[in-house]
Amino acid sequence: ETGVTQTPRHLVMGMTNKKSLKCEQHLGHNAMYWYKQSAKKPLELMFVYSLEERVENNSVPSRFSPECPNSSHLFLHLHTLQPEDSALYLCASSLQTGPYEQYFGPGTRLTVT
């Protein structure tokens, strides 16, 4: 399963650190997504990009900053996180935004200490 890849797979960071999550899709898709998965909210949409333009920001705190330099790559820049931000962060892509299958990456397990 190499359609959507994410790095790193695991990340431990302190509340004052700055780190970035990377997602790459090799499917020729035009839409990419960031989701947060936790016990409280199993699949919570954070950001949607269509053709490298952000089309949805689901009221996410500014300590999460997305970047989409091209249709194949998506980043999530993290700074001054809180312990409650610890979760699995999933990237997904689809042909376009709309009624299309979303292909998920394996996720990054983030722990904020």
Added chain:
Amino acid sequence: GENVEQHPSTLSVQEGDSAVIKCTYSDSASNYFPWYKQELGKRPQLIIDIRSNVGEKKDQRIAVTLNKTAKHFSLHITETQPEDSAVYFCAASEVAAGAQKLVFGQGTRLTINP
């Protein structure tokens, strides 16, 4: 905005029996309803989907039904097998800011007992 409710949160069935998971949605404009399966430690994967112009869709042991009037849809798994054990998520489409996105239910943890 769209709100999706999924029930039950956990479901345990004997191998060979059927399992049914139900979801309701709030936005009558929603037109796409996928189901995703997430095995332990793995990524969610699409198993079946249905669009609003269809009432039922089958794929081997899996079927989905949609009642647009009542705004609910269900996943049916027949002749369950141990490998069906996973968390299942329903979703409904929502158009916001010119883009269609998915709103997911809370998930159902299905356990198949041998």
